[in-house]
Amino acid sequence: MTPEEKVQKLIALKRYEQPPEGYFDDFLSEFQQRQREELLQRSAISLGWERFLTWFSEVGWSKWILGGGLAYAALMLVFVIVKGKPVAPAPPEAGLQPASYQGAPMHSARPLRVVDFENGTRYRKADMRQEQRREF
Amino acid sequence: MAKETINDPDLEWVQRAQEGDTRAFDELVVKFSPRLYAMVYHMTSNRDDTHDLLQDIFAKAYRSLKRFRGKSTFYTWIYSIATNMTLNFLKKRKRRAAQSLDDVDSGIQNDDAMVDLRHVANPRQQSGIHELQKKLNETLQSLSEDHRAVVTMFDIQGLPHAQISKILGISEGTVRSRLYYAHQQMQAHLTDYL
Numbered sequence: 182m183t184p185e186e187k188v189q190k191l192i193a194l195k196r197y198e199q200p201p202e203g204y205f206d207d208f209l210s211e212f213q214q215r216q217r218e219e220l221l222q223r224s225a226i227s228l229g230w231e232r233f234l235t236w237f238s239e240v241g242w243s244k245w246i247l248g249g250g251l252a253y254a255a256l257m258l259v260f261v262i263v264k265g266k267p268v269a270p271a272p273p274e275a276g277l278q279p280a281s282y283q284g285a286p287m288h289s290a291r292p293l294r295v296v297d298f299e300n301g302t303r304y305r306k307a308d309m310r311q312e313q314r315r316e317f
Numbered sequence: 318m319a320k321e322t323i324n325d326p327d328l329e330w331v332q333r334a335q336e337g338d339t340r341a342f343d344e345l346v347v348k349f350s351p352r353l354y355a356m357v358y359h360m361t362s363n364r365d366d367t368h369d370l371l372q373d374i375f376a377k378a379y380r381s382l383k384r385f386r387g388k389s390t391f392y393t394w395i396y397s398i399a400t401n402m403t404l405n406f407l408k409k410r411k412r413r414a415a416q417s418l419d420d421v422d423s424g425i426q427n428d429d430a431m432v433d434l435r436h437v438a439n440p441r442q443q444s445g446i447h448e449l450q451k452k453l454n455e456t457l458q459s460l461s462e463d464h465r466a467v468v469t470m471f472d473i474q475g476l477p478h479a480q481i482s483k484i485l486g487i488s489e490g491t492v493r494s495r496l497y498y499a500h501q502q503m504q505a506h507l508t509d510y511l
Contacts, residue, residue: 185500187511192472192503195359195453205350208368212346212375216339219376 327391335382342382345391346375352474353399359469360403360462361410362454370406374399389483396484400466407462449510456506464499467492 182190237244325331327348333341353374358367378395385394457465466485470476471492482489504511 184504184511188500188503188507189472191449191507191510192453192457192468194449195457196355196473196475198355198358198450200354200358200364205347205354208350208354208371209343209346212372213339213343215372215376216379 323387323390325387325390325392328387331382331385331387331391334379335385342379345395349392349395350375353395356396356399356469356474357403359457359473360407360465362458366406366410370403371399374402377402393480393483397486400484404462404466452507452510456503459506460499460502464495464502467495468499468503471496 237248327345330341330344334345350371354367354371357370357374358364361367361370374395378398381398385391389397457468460468467481470481470484471478476484478489478492481492485492
């Protein structure tokens, strides 16, 4: 007998190891008890979902058409809900400062114009100077 | 091309269980629990872990039963579930043991409560059997989980290479090479008994 065969023969002795007598009867009782408890603990929603999945897996190739239809309906529903929402007014941005890493903006907001209805549109002096600097 | 038919002796019970007959599933539990218990026990070497894991295995099989399509025998199918769950459990246990310095595999390697050989042996033989059993457990635990799985299935449970390859989802060649490597490793551990 080769050493490998001897090893196999030795390790095969483990097949004689058995659990205590009556273990498997108790095991089945515990399993049944556990199944009942699990069934009671599960919510109606999870049971309903499982039944739906089971039914869905049994309907054959038509499930893909059905699944596609349901996905399309869900997408349209989301679209309608999003589209139907009132648009919120844009938040005021005047007080916002750029973050340090963003640097200065390329074009700052144009200065407010002072409207003189008699002499036409004029800028404030300070604003005019700034406007000239920008143009050069 | 003709569809391959699988002769499954448990098909009737399985179909009845799929239709909601819980007693049919109980029959399957009664039939397979001893074999699956042995597999899980030899992989974990711990009775409590084996008990909990086996409960989880049958619970999972029950939940997944509707998805069983008969592409393999029920035995192969449930054995695959059991093997995957056991391998995942062993990975988690290894991580837990690595994280906790207090948990140094206590009770894992030396759980010999399953032995019934001692009933028929005299005290001297009993101590020899106990020693051998301890050594065999240590030897099995020294193997990697993948090697232990093939040794358990082939050497202890007597499953053929082809079935082991289906259960583990590997080629027969890989099964054979893992067995060869595992036997070499075990020889080194069991030199006193060879």
